[in-house]
Amino acid sequence: MSLNTAINPNVSVDCVVFGFDNEKLNVLLIQQKLPSTKEQRYALPGDLILDNESLDTAANRVLKEISGLSGIFLKQFRAFGDPDRVSNIKDLEFLKSYRKNPQARVITIAYFALVRMENFKPEASSFAEKVFWQDVTELPDLSFDHTKIVSQALEKLRHDFIRDKTGFELLPERFTLGQIQKLYEIILNENLDKRNFRKKILKEELVKATNQKQTGVLHKPARLYKINN
């Protein structure tokens, strides 16, 4: 096996990083740096893998190089490899600027993650002009097949979220039951019954009441809870 860091011209990784801000579900996008035109093109952070790194390593490296974000658990969820996934002429222009072999047919391995937005402040570098959080309900057109990738990532997110009963780590250290409920409602995109939701969450004992309360709110202050370890 070679130990150099040659670029593998046929395989890339793309990262769908979802961010939650107590209000909306967002996804991390980049605005591509396009030397020759003023038009704005958006995409997921992603790039070719190196020939001596694992896919997981590549995903973390690429995300960091483009957006500055690290320490995020990225989970592989699917390979996308239609021969014509780069069919738009504008995408080809972009590739010509940044790749040795822009015509090469590239298979991409897609990763996704879910984080608390306020903990991760993206900063653009490499071929990203900007990096920003975008409301998933208001996605612009994306380059390549990235719209499809985001939509399949969302499906996967919802599926895993229900199954694993996880997601508390997306909340502040102390949080109200209302905030958890909102988190679930936003990710699952449906309304839940307050009493039933509380019953269930408390029964599972993933969460523990503190004796603190909210302050400064325009309504009855809610009790604060924390993760139960």
Next chain:
Amino acid sequence: MSLNTAINPNVSVDCVVFGFDNEKLNVLLIQQKLPSTKEQRYALPGDLILDNESLDTAANRVLKEISGLSGIFLKQFRAFGDPDRVSNIKDLEFLKSYRKNPQARVITIAYFALVRMENFKPEASSFAEKVFWQDVTELPDLSFDHTKIVSQALEKLRHDFIRDKTGFELLPERFTLGQIQKLYEIILNENLDKRNFRKKILKEELVKATNQKQTGVLHKPARLYKINN
């Protein structure tokens, strides 16, 4: 985009085809053709993709070329791309016989399927010396990282099987409730309560009673059912 059929030296597909024979769960393996040695090496059917075909197409083509099997619904489940997934010296020997660039680092996209064994009689060709069904509980050592791929395919199979309540197509046209139960028990690898299982299956109405019965069995003959369309 190129329209030729150049081989993509960096991406392959591997197929985990599970076969059910009313008794056991099996997986389709090949014995590799090794010109220089008499040693026997086993592997999943798999090969490099062509540069102008989709991943799904590649999976179906490769399976057919190696084993003769076609008309099987193959579902992508994961990419495997550790840089050292080809670490065994014997695997390298095999690659030297069949690949232009045997040292190339290859990422593989793994597919799985579940079929009724008696409907698919594999016939070896290409670099397969033999193709055969192997009991999943008695797997030999496999080449590359194929043992890992099979074990993750099994997990995925069980997960999807429960969720989708499918699998009746693995039974003969007319079947008994006992046969369905056995199918579930073999795939899920656990014992189920007969009365509860029947109640559930019948409630779902995926299955319809006929007025035929088994004949020639050494016990009370069971009523035959068929798929309810």
Next chain:
DNA sequence: TCAAAAGTGTTAAAAGTACACCCATGA
């Protein structure tokens, strides 16, 4: 008559679902 799998119901516990009113706070 024996062995083997078919066939059959009840009960209890747990989980899910629908639903409406009062409370504490800051403006």
Next chain:
DNA sequence: TCATGGGTGTACTTTTAACACTTTTGA
């Protein structure tokens, strides 16, 4: 005093789980 989200209980339905004996057939 008002608007806002917090907080609470009950009744009903559905789902799951545990459990044992009789029946029919061919050998």
